[in-house]
Amino acid sequence: MDTLVLGISLETLAWLIPGLPLLGALCNGCATLMARRSGQVAPKPLITFLGVGTPFLSFMVTTFLFFIIRSTHHSIDTAPLFTWMAVDDFIVPFSLYVDQLSIVMTLVVTGVGSLIHLYSVGYMAHDKAYDRYFTYLNLFLFSMLILVLGNNLPMMFIGWEGVGLCSYLLIGFWFQDPEKAYAGKKAFVVNRIGDFGFLLAMFLLYTTLTQQGVDMRGGSLNFATLEAQRQLLAPVATTACLLLFVGACGKSAQIPLYIWLPDAMAGPTPVSALIHAATMVTAGVYMIARLNFLYLLSPDAMSVVATVGAVTAFFAATIGLAQNDIKKILAYSTISQLGYMFLGVGVGAFSAGIFHLVTHAFFKACLFLGAGSVIHGLHEEQDIWKMGGLRHKMPVTFLTFLLAVAAIVGIIPFAGFFSKDEILFQTFMRGHRVLWAIGFATAGITAFYMCRLFALTFLGKSRIDPHKEAPIHESPLSMTLPLMILGLLSLIGGWIGIPEVFKGHNYFHHWLQPVLGAGTLINESAHMHGTELILAVASFLWVFHVGLIALILYSQKLDWIKRCVKKMDWVYNILRDKYYVDEIYDFILIRPIHWLSQQILWRFGDEQIIDGLMVNGSAKTINLAGRLLSLMQTGWTQHYALFLAAGALGLVAYFVL
């Protein structure tokens, strides 16, 4: 397709989307390095201009491309920028693929990403490493866009690893604090476990296709080839899908690899909003939707995905009930919501999963940024029991937070209602009644802990340290503006997918149909409207009442709550200590591995055998040999002549005899 826009081809525009943040990262990185060499900090206006400007430009380009695709209904598959690898018949071209699915994802990434960049200007204003922060953040955006836009699995994997790296760098952004550095390390290690699955899946797919003699010179493992050859992949589909899902579990924090996400809250709050709520952690969902043709080959793998999703949603939500750190609650809520998305894609409702991904990006980013605003205003206070009554002091934050809470709880007509109920409805209709029940229960728990959080933070009486109270103020415009936009999106974001039962057109699902196929949504014929309506109303009433009770209890009946907790303290403790999962992992995995590494592999294997016997032993032997041989070098000419004569004799004897 060579449509020219202002003399620029669409391909070039597509390249600009990841290219601009990369440019920002490079420029900011160079500026940072040069400034550090002379012991200074790079000029802030420049950093801000590049760091925030490039994502915004990228967003504008994306919007533009979105409208192009909307009018032409064509996807854009760019020619390779260069061939990344060419080993025998394994060829990986570096090219992008922009279709209905990836453009939606790109809109979310660049749009929410730009807002969070803007927010960071205010949030990080007083940080010494302001320049380094924006370098990493831009680099993250670039990696995420490569992940989303890459036209083959290896390129997706570049992005996959790239976002993992940036996540590590940003969680450990304040690395002077060993605990935060440790959190970064934990995230990285757990993600690597998942990446193994991803890698193995790629190997499996590649070998399968090669053995079948598929011509892959146009680019190995690109999505188009995989989709075209999917029948050949049928025998290995279950294994491949499960391996890929291991990768998704790592990146998207699902059981059993979710443990890194709560600790990842050690990073700056905008990072939590961007990476650990809105974009990176949803990569797993996106990957499954991208490979929907592969997953559809394996009902077993799909049901594993759905079950893991539902269980994770429930499990994380219960932990969220008893947390006291505002960001930790949001982290568990993220895990829980990701579980919903996996439930959606697992039952085959791919577009519902992606729909929830989009709305979740809006309201969860809003929640995190709101939490950031509160933390910023209270000077790094994160314990919700030391907040309260903030509605007067931070009105903008309060209002936007309210919108987002309404969205996540699922109040009509907020964004979360439409997407969450779409998932629950599809689950129900496809016969997964147990999973639906879990999801339904989870919705109530979600309502409870979110309202608890909201009430303890903004309602009731102030429990803030008296001497901290005076300087509390609303955050600057650079922070409140993104909040307002995201708050608005939390309200109206769901309207793009209003189902027919509410007189909508289900626009979102129709948009994704070319990619995800017609069979991904159960056709909403009229006789199902009744069921859908009943389910929706039931779910609405359920969350509404639970939420209301939580609001009242936590804003006005705190004494009663405290007495209740005291009576049931064993349940409360289990929840508060997160079912002791970290401790169990520590006991059955980390400690044995530590012991093995330290006592056997290091102390014995490395120090004794390799260093002691092999390295130093051989060196000592050789040294000794050298010493013995050098004894012959006496310095006496007579001796030398003797050796010479002996050598000559030896040679003659060798010849003659």
Added chain:
Amino acid sequence: MTIATDWNMLLVKGLPFLTLLGMGLLLLVIEVLWWGKDKTIMLILSLLAVAASFYFAWDQWIQNIPWSQQLLVFDRLSYIFDLIFLFCLLITLLISRDHIKREHIERGEYYALLLLATVGMMMMAHAGDLMVLFLGIEVMTIGAYILAGIKKRHSKSNEAALKYFILGGIAAGLMVFGIAFFYGATGSTQLSILNQTFAEVDSSQSVLIFLAVALILVGLCFKIAAVPFHFWSPDVYEGAPTTVTAFMATAIKAAGFVALFRVLFIVISLTHIPWVPLLSTLSIATMTVGNLVALRQTNIKRMLAYSSIAHAGYALVGLAAAAKDNQLSEMALGAIVFYMMAYAVITLGAFAIVVAMGHRGDEAEEISDFAGLGQRHPLLAAAMTVFMIALTGIPPTIGFIGKFYLFASAIEVGLYTLVVIGVLNSVVSAYYYLGVVMTMYFKEGAVYRWPPLAYLLTTSIFLTLLGTLYWGVFPKDLFLMAQESVRQVIF
């Protein structure tokens, strides 16, 4: 059997060494008549002679018209070695000027002897007769004896010269003995006639011939310092002026190898001699002893002496590979020629830096003198690092390429054990080569102001560094040249 000599042809073909010979003699005359103290004119004349000679040799190599005049042969093999000798001579001259001034040995005969010794080497390369070969060896070695002892008031220099002379005398005696046996057995010392004789007469039972081959080999192994005929070299290398050591370690070693080639071309057809085991044993002994003893050296010149023994051992790997099937294979010979060039470039560079380290009254020959060089003179240290890496045989240097071709040629004919031992030896050598690098960068040294390096010295370091790196990355042309040189050898 006499053939009318084509004198014009001989004059043209022999111009490379005739030029040097003339200039060497001229310098001796000038030395007597010249009363000025400044010997710069000598250096200039020598360099001019080298340039002219280089041009003639290059021209002949390009023309590639093999011609034999019984006593002397003119083929590409001899000319490529002429070029190697001339390169060694050039770098030696360049690094000599300041060194010999410091050491008070700046005399006309220094230059004259260098030139005449080179003439001897060229005669070895062009030898078509065992007597010419011997003559060339003697011309070369006598020049080297005197050069080694040119620091007359220096006991170590005297010791070096005397040891070299005595041991060299023994070796030369044995060799001449061997030539005599050849004459006794076949009635000729001419290589072409010997070749014919071996082809026609079954000489497998002739003890005389075996004795002759063994004794000549002893003489040549002495020249290339193969174990167990190497004992002279560390002592002589240490005692001789550093520039002379550089010349001996490179040019004389190359001359020894070309002489070995010339003899082996003939005697290789003696099928009853197990050449491969013999040369393999020599090779293994030479590289192992060289490397192991080099580990324990504290003097940089002694260390480089043992290193040169070890490198002769590596080159012998190639020779063992070449001797397979009783005919010298082109690929392996080409690899050896290439290795001689590589080794000469790197070693001359390393010696140039040793010379650059010295000052009046302090020649700084201990490895510990290199401590802290990384800070005192980063560029010099960086250059030394490159040379040490190249001697170890690590890319992207010519040292790696040279070793690669050698070992590849041995793999080609299935000498796996030999290659494994060679590679293991390279690992051992990394210890003492990189030890110098470690000393330069990680040890505290005396801090003093570094005097500006002499212009000629800098030039020679730059040239060798350039060669080491350029041919390390683009070795093709040089390697093809080495291959071409061994394609058409005549007797």
